[in-house]
Amino acid sequence: MHELGIVFHVIDMVEKAAAENNAEAVASVTLELGEVSGVIPHELTGCWNWAVKKTERMREAALVIETIPAVTFCEGCGQTYPTVPQGKICPHCGSEHTWLRQGNEIQVKEIAIKEGPYGSV
Amino acid sequence: MEAYKVIEIKESVFADNDREADRIRAGLKGEKTFLLNLMSSPGAGKTTTLLRTIEALRDDLRIGVMEADIDSDVDAAAIAKAGVRSIQLHTGGMCHLDAGMTEQGLRELGTSDLDLVVLENVGNLVCPAEFDTGAVKNAMILSVPEGHDKPLKYPLIFTVCDVLLINKTDVLPYFDFDLEKVREYAHMRNPRLQIFPISAKTGEGVSAWTDWLRTQVREWTK
């Protein structure tokens, strides 16, 4: 399943960052998810809840999802428009020569950690 | 209340994978081995096309194959019969291969004495497109029965590919499939895309594709 693969990659990234920052535990992970990234948030959360239980530091980590709206740029008229309701045909000029400017991101924005006993506080 | 510290990461989920893929490519360049990543929907003809490709290039290039079928050894067995070195990658039900899995496979296969390694990716058009495997070139097979509007439905894979094989042209008379429309839609997504219509069954059009591939391998390994 696609969502599970994504979750494993996110966990790898977060584990690395957590170790670098001497985290005892990760409380939450904020993920920026493009509207047309192809990832289904509900499934992602399901996979997340299952997969983090297999880790040490991330057992209790909550997944926070922030959606990035999809925006398409039109080469025909140089304007942008929201991708999801319109699709690939520009609503301003009817051109088919359009491309996605944003909205397919799958990006870890930030994590909240609890620092370990030898932390730098 | 416990205090939490927020750490900004701001990095794509694919960033680590992309870096690893670049490392793989650099390693392959150093040892003069070309890696081709072959992607398609299930059943579009990856294995059949691969067998044709091996047949055409076997005398000129030393070839190896990595099969990433989800849970069977059928494809690897067919390839082994063709007489080239091959291994089966087990993806554990995963929908794609990432650079890490590819690297493991390359190590298992042993690549220093090979000119061309072909990776038959997992059959789907979404996930493999997102993960750079470290391949030098990416190829996609679209088969006639799938319809000519695939580039509109799955734009990403068309932008990451270097070459598109339109397979099963022998059944064109029976399908409402417009070759010119595919060219138009695909080039809209990726103007540099090379397109070769082939029939892996009859062999028609295959030599244009294998000539292209031979040239690419020679360029990379010279």
Ligand SMILES: Nc1nc2c(ncn2[C@@H]2O[C@H](COP(=O)(O)OP(=O)(O)OP(=O)(O)O)[C@@H](O)[C@H]2O)c(=O)[nH]1
């Ligand atoms: N008519 C016709 N059939 C083809 C052609 N190429 C492949 N096939 C048939 O399509 C079916 C699937 O071909 P495969 O080569 O196994 O496809 P694949 O992409 O490797 O399939 P998976 O690994 O299962 O995803 C087989 O029954 C092939 O005989 C072709 O050019 N024309």
Ligand SMILES: [Mg+2]
């Ligand atoms: Mg196959």
Ligand SMILES: [Zn+2]
């Ligand atoms: Zn426009």
